[in-house]
Amino acid sequence: MNTLSPLTELKGIGEKTEKLFAKVGVTNVGELLSYYPRTYETYGEIQKPDAVTDGMTAALYGQFQGPLAVKRVKNMQIVSGVFESDAQKIRITWYNMPYLRSTVRAGVPYVLWGKAAKKNRQLVLEQPAVFSFEEYHRMRQHLKPVYPLTEGLSAKTIEKAVRQALESLPFFKETLPPAIRSKYHLAEYHFALEQIHFPENREQMLLARRRLVFDEFYLFILALRQLKQVNERNPQRFQIQKIPLTDQIIANLSFSLTGAQKKVWQEIERDMTGDYLMSRLIQGDVGSGKTILAFLALFLAAGNGWQGCLMVPTEVLAVQHMEAIQKQICEQKLPFYAELLTGSMTAKQKREACGRIVSGESQIIIGTHAVFQEKIQYKNLALVITDEQHRFGVRQRESLSEKGDMPHVMVMSATPIPRTLAVILYGDLDISVVNELPANRLPVKNCVVDTSYRPKAYRFIEKQVKMGHQAYIICPMVEESEQIEAEDVISYTEKLRSTLPQDITVSYLHGKMKPAKKNEIMEAFVKNEIQVLVSTTVIEVGVNVPNASVMMIENAERFGLAQLHQLRGRVGRGDAQSYCILCYGKDGEKTKKRLEILNKSNDGFYIANEDLRLRGPGDLFGIRQSGELAFRIGDVFQDAAILQEANDAANDTLQDPSYPEGKDYAILRQNLEKYMYKDLCNLNL
Numbered sequence: 001m002n003t004l005s006p007l008t009e010l011k012g013i014g015e016k017t018e019k020l021f022a023k024v025g026v027t028n029v030g031e032l033l034s035y036y037p038r039t040y041e042t043y044g045e046i047q048k049p050d051a052v053t054d055g056m057t058a059a060l061y062g063q064f065q066g067p068l069a070v071k072r073v074k075n076m077q078i079v080s081g082v083f084e085s086d087a088q089k090i091r092i093t094w095y096n097m098p099y100l101r102s103t104v105r106a107g108v109p110y111v112l113w114g115k116a117a118k119k120n121r122q123l124v125l126e127q128p129a130v131f132s133f134e135e136y137h138r139m140r141q142h143l144k145p146v147y148p149l150t151e152g153l154s155a156k157t158i159e160k161a162v163r164q165a166l167e168s169l170p171f172f173k174e175t176l177p178p179a180i181r182s183k184y185h186l187a188e189y190h191f192a193l194e195q196i197h198f199p200e201n202r203e204q205m206l207l208a209r210r211r212l213v214f215d216e217f218y219l220f221i222l223a224l225r226q227l228k229q230v231n232e233r234n235p236q237r238f239q240i241q242k243i244p245l246t247d248q249i250i251a252n253l254s255f256s257l258t259g260a261q262k263k264v265w266q267e268i269e270r271d272m273t274g275d276y277l278m279s280r281l282i283q284g285d286v287g288s289g290k291t292i293l294a295f296l297a298l299f300l301a302a303g304n305g306w307q308g309c310l311m312v313p314t315e316v317l318a319v320q321h322m323e324a325i326q327k328q329i330c331e332q333k334l335p336f337y338a339e340l341l342t343g344s345m346t347a348k349q350k351r352e353a354c355g356r357i358v359s360g361e362s363q364i365i366i367g368t369h370a371v372f373q374e375k376i377q378y379k380n381l382a383l384v385i386t387d388e389q390h391r392f393g394v395r396q397r398e399s400l401s402e403k404g405d406m407p408h409v410m411v412m413s414a415t416p417i418p419r420t421l422a423v424i425l426y427g428d429l430d431i432s433v434v435n436e437l438p439a440n441r442l443p444v445k446n447c448v449v450d451t452s453y454r455p456k457a458y459r460f461i462e463k464q465v466k467m468g469h470q471a472y473i474i475c476p477m478v479e480e481s482e483q484i485e486a487e488d489v490i491s492y493t494e495k496l497r498s499t500l501p502q503d504i505t506v507s508y509l510h511g512k513m514k515p516a517k518k519n520e521i522m523e524a525f526v527k528n529e530i531q532v533l534v535s536t537t538v539i540e541v542g543v544n545v546p547n548a549s550v551m552m553i554e555n556a557e558r559f560g561l562a563q564l565h566q567l568r569g570r571v572g573r574g575d576a577q578s579y580c581i582l583c584y585g586k587d588g589e590k591t592k593k594r595l596e597i598l599n600k601s602n603d604g605f606y607i608a609n610e611d612l613r614l615r616g617p618g619d620l621f622g623i624r625q626s627g628e629l630a631f632r633i634g635d636v637f638q639d640a641a642i643l644q645e646a647n648d649a650a651n652d653t654l655q656d657p658s659y660p661e662g663k664d665y666a667i668l669r670q671n672l673e674k675y676m677y678k679d680l681c682n683l684n685l
């Protein structure tokens with residue numbers, strides 16, 4: 001067996017389980033080993049009964065007052081007893097475990113660990129595990145891996161498979177060059193793999209994790225440098241000239257560009273009319289006005305007789321951009337035809353669109369992934385812009401590039417990464433920053449509240465709607481779930497419909513809806529036919545409805561701060577004062593502290609840094625900054641220091657005259673090749 005062996009070579013894995021693993025992206029033994037735990041379960045500190053709340057998993061220290069009782073109810077044997085801890089009496093119950101009566105004795109100190117409930121004000125522990133004090137202390141060192149699961153694939157199955165894979169594989173060859181491993185004090189690869197899955201204790205797990213995060217960043221940086229070298233060798237062949245038309249368009253806009261927009265536009269124009277291909281990242285906070293820069297670049301290409309294409313992550317966004325660009329084309333009577341290309345178009349519509357694209361009749365193409373499907377041929381593609389670039393793999397970007405004669409590439413992102421990190425992460429791109437918001441913006445007013453504030457919030461929304469504005473309400477879930485206690489879009493909408501006056505239209509939006517339905521709802525919201533939109537985070541990226549003035553986020557504690565900032569960015573996009581209501585469910589105090597950061601500031605960069613500071617280096621498994629920069633194990637914010645080290649190491653490597661041919665680099669070379677072909681395309685950067 002080796003890392004490329006199929007999973008069916010492991011005992012107990014048949015075709016059915018193999019398919020389940022494939023669903024989570026694991027198709028061979030090597031991939032199984034890098035299917036890292038999402039977090040680890042630990043046994044917490046021993047608590048005083050007073051501090052234990054309903055639903056909490058708790059450890060209590062004490063003694064049983066008398067022998068346990070056994071009772072038969074129908075087919076079940078119920079063992080129960082009264083446990084005294086810190087002078088409080090706690091009712092303990094076990095089901096079908098009669099042997100406990102002879103093993104658990106009165107007057108002997110134990111630690112009981114299990115889920116607590118409050119019944120008639122009395123604390124109850126059901127099915128707790130029983131430990132001696134020393135045993136419990138030992139268990140506290142122990143970390144149990146928690147894997148990301150999918151329906152049908154249990155934690156036990158994954159754990160068993162990983163254990164087998166670790167045992168059956170011969171000792172793994174070290175993947176890093178020895179000089180790098182010793183200079184950066186990194187654990188051995190084999191040790192790291194074992195300890196990340198089944199750590200002996202927290203310290204070992206941290207050592208393992210550091211090593212694996214380092215590997216991931218180091219390979220990524222080397223791969224990016226390789227891409228950059230490839231790109232740099234490409235002079236452009238489009239002969240794009242500056243044209244008066246773009247200045248005219250700027251002059252005729254309904255607003256004047258901010259200083260930052262002007263500066264970035266100059267950078268784009270200089271790139272596109274220069275000698276070499278553009279590869280530029282346009283970074284700017286939510287609502288900073290990146291879209292118009294993309295449109296200007298498309299107009300510059302079209303004005304020079306070339307095609308340009310804007311690729312976005314959702315249909316809703318594609319439609320929105322299409323409408324906005326058509327508005328410009330109409331209002332300013334521009335001689336261009338813009339084409340929309342999305343997955344939900346009918347075969348006939350697509351065929352016709354493709355015809356206009358290949359003939360060159362359409363100069364501007366806006367769409368989702370559909371824009372780079374194999375069938376689509378461009379006449380003369382000179383510019384590719386990806387919006388919210390982290391939603392696309394680097395390879396996907398390349399495959400679109402391949403359709404043209406190596407076009408200019410521009411990438412737009414609202415992810416607030418500090419510049420030092422951005423330089424490393426986007427090593428293959430030049431960076432422009434739109435670091436100024438349009439002058440007409442009033443900062444969003446925020447409040448952090450618990451659920452008791454809801455009636456007030458609804459009255460406030462009602463008032464805003466009466467003033468002609470609109471509101472978003474975000475819920476984390478689509479439908480009600482038994483396992484997760486959080487608000488869901490569907491029941492919330494129903495509740496709200498009966499709470500708000502009849503003349504306010506409330507609708508919902510979520511990712512599981514058909515694209516056409518989503519577009520329909522979004523369009524109705526844009527036209528203010530819907531006043532309150534209850535939605536999941538599908539609206540997080542780029543949606544622009546300047547008339548919306550309230551963003552209310554339910555279960556705000558379930559989102560990362562950067563994501564909350566993105567969501568809040570959907571309001572405050574016009575002249576009106578806007579409001580963000582962050583409503584938290586459980587875990588009040590801890591949550592409140594985190595949310596206060598958002599309350600204090602509307603600046604994405606500040607928020608990302610504060611989030612990092614607040615979490616601190618020890619908190620490795622806090623809420624991930626979901627949706628962005630999805631590495632397998634590394635987190636660019638949290639592991640910023642490792643990222644820096646990996647960057648230094650990549651520099652060392654590239655400067656070594658024996659790289660890449662030297663024998664120390666043999667395995668690295670292989671891995672890099674694999675990485676360039678596989679992981680880079682799946683990495684959502």
Ligand SMILES: Nc1ncnc2c1ncn2[C@@H]1O[C@H](COP(=O)(O)OP(=O)(O)OP(=O)(O)O)[C@@H](O)[C@H]1O
Nearest residue numbers: 255256257258286287288289290291414438542544
């Ligand atoms: N200089 C400006 N003055 C006034 N309004 C502007 C200016 N530039 C852009 N806008 C308007 O601001 C709103 C937000 O701009 P845009 O959609 O481009 O933001 P963005 O940078 O793409 O943000 P996000 O990342 O949140 O999508 C739009 O309605 C746009 O028309």
